[in-house]
Amino acid sequence: MRAMTRSANGGMLARLLHRDRRQREALVAALVVAEASRCVECGICTYNCPVGIDVRAHVRLGTPIADSHCLTCGSCVARCPRGTLRFEASSVFAPGPKASGG
Amino acid sequence: MTQRYVIIGNGPAGATAAETIRRLDSAADVEIVGDEGVPFYSRPGLAYLLNGTVPEKLLFSRSDREYASLGVRRTVGRVSRIEPTHHRVVVADGRTLAYDRLLIAVGARALRPDLPGIDLDGVVTLDKLEDARRIIRLARSARQACVVGGGITALELAEGLAARRVETHYLMRGERYWASVLDPRESELVEGRLAEEDIQVHRGVEVRAVIGHRGRVAAVELQDGSILPCELLAVAVGIQPRVELAREAGLETGRGVWTDPMLQTSDPDVFAAGDVAEVLDPVTGRRVCDSLWSSANDQGRAAGASLCGAGTPYQRPAPLNVTRIGGITTTLIGSIGGGGREDDLVSLARGDSGAWRERLDAFAVVADSGADQLRLLLGTDRITGAVVMGDQTLSRPLQHLIRERVDISAVRDRLAEHPGDLGKLVDTLGPGLGAR
Known part of the structure; x- marks a missing residue:
């Protein structure tokens, strides 16, 4: 039983570290891209944006979220219940796949 | 000549159709008539309103100002009938709306099982914003709640009530959650999480009657005769496409309103999209109903183009x-x-x-x-x-x-x-x- 608990905690820790690493990578060279077909317009992304970007409107209208104010903090990506948002490498800073937009 | 388009229903299918029509025909007259007094909102978002992760005002995703800038009129009214031969719809308050082309996008309603006491105050379903508001109000004073039904909405109701600190009992008729779609291990994963959220899961039980006290829910009686006290009973046993308007207008209907690949109904000037429509699945060749936000948007887009005579066959993607x-x-x-x-x-x-x-x-x-x-x-x-x-x-x-x-x-x-x-x-x- 104890072994199970430890392995469960280990998994959680690994996931947290993984997320933390992804977030730090993102801060350096990523932007938030969306897949509009997954969005149900619930507004959780907009509600949680610390700088007040209407993320949902960007998703629906297909305009990039590469807003000059976006901190790529990952709040919207982490909280979207539908997996609509993700980080993608920004071509400005690093070579990578092109943003597919909404 | 200006074309006049009327859309019944202000959900994703109707709203997306209106946007599409406007894109294709800048001069068209576009009117959406819906029976809810509020602007367009996210129906799936009601689950997140219930569990407290998003405030109500964030749910209104397409504002009346946006409609106005698109030149789309939104009017509130309950349509009482469609008169295809006269090309008009009649609203309950007596108004008539003439159309050249009509879209039926009225969605679906939650079913209420035929049980004694089902009409008592405190029996709730989750169809619209008004329902979510009522559930939140009732949850303030309810100590115990029961939830019945399978699928996603039933769980959203149970989790929403539990998040509001109501002692929540989830009653399953079968032995595991959503057995027709999930495999046993997947059901087990979900059920394990419900226990962690303090939702009490009851397997193999069925509600025989709802017991009231002074017109309000006081308990449910189970098949084995036992009584489970509760002040709130949430029901999510399935949905029924709102086909009545179409059927009474003489359109062909089955479970939903029948459509062809252009989303045209049996009347050439009337189309249907969203939860109310029964569409052809290109893979199986059978007619199917989907109740998905993305399907409603896709169908609204396809129907909007068809209404303007610029349609291409709707390619239903794998849901x-x-x-x-x-x-x-x-x-x-x-x-x-x-x-x-x-x-x-x-x-x-x-x-x-x-x-x-x-x-x-x-x-x-x-x-x-x-x-x-x-x-x-x-x-x-x-x-x-x-x-x-x-x-x-x-x-x-x-x-x-x-x-x-x-x-x-x-x-x-x-x-x-x-x-x-x-x-x-x-x-x-x-x-x-x-x-x-």
Whole structure:
């Protein structure tokens, strides 16, 4: 039983570290891209944006979220219940796949 | 001559159709008539309003100002009948709206089982904003609540009530959750999380009657005669497309309003889209109903173009939903039948697709790593469906592989043996698929 608990905690820790690493990578060279077909317009992304970007409107209208104010903090990506948002490498800073937009 | 388009229903199908019409015909007269007094809002978002993760004002995603700038009129009224021969609809308050082309996008309503006491105050369903507001109000004073039904909405109700600190009992008629769609292990994962959220799960029980006190719910009586006290009973046993208007107008209907590939009904000037429509599945050739936000948007777009005479046949993609059930992010794509009996749902619920119950000529392989699970339905040369629970890395590539019917014969044997290897194989199946 104890072994199970430890392995469960280990998994959680690994996931947290993984997320933390992804977030730090993102801060350096990523932007938030969306897949509009997954969005149900619930507004959780907009509600949680610390700088007040209407993320949902960007998703629906297909305009990039590469807003000059976006901190790529990952709040919207982490909280979207539908997996609509993700980080993608920004071509400005690093070579990578092109943003597919909404 | 200015074309006059009337759309009944202010949900995603209706609103997207209106946007599409405006894009194709800048001079058209476009009017949406809906029976709710509030502007357009996110129906799936009601679950998040219930569990407290989003405030109500954030749900209104397409404002009246946006409608006005598109030149779309939104009027409030309950349509009492459609008169196809006169090309007009009649609103309950006596107004008539003339149309050249009409779209029926009135959605579906939650079913109420035929039980003694079902009309008591405190029996709730989750159809619209007004229902969510009522549930939140009732949850303030309710100590105990019972939830019945299978599928996504029933769980959203249970989790919402539990989050509001109501002692919540989830009553399942069958032995496991959503057996027709999920496999036993997937049901178990969800049920395990419900226990962690302090939701008490009861298996193999059925409500025989709702017991009231002074017109309000006081308890439910179960099949075995036992009594479970509760001040609130939430019901999510399935939905029924609102076909009455179409049927009374003489249009052909089945479970939903029948449509052809252009989403045209049996009347050439009347179209249907969204939860109310029964559409042709190009894979099976059968008519199906979906109750999905993305399907409603897709159909609204297709119907809008057809209304303007610029339509192309609606290509129904493999149905997809991404949702949190029991707090676990879950993606359902394509045909995934869980093999179990349908005990808790009449047939279809919200956020649901009839296609998920199908299992084409395919067999299931499962990669299980504790909290995460991946199930693939392997056909002879393609993946016909998938369930991704927990880690969602593979959900996007799978969406592409299934919807585009990508040939996987080169890696099929390996997938059959080690489905978890899909992540390593996606790049061989299509460029860029493995990208995060």
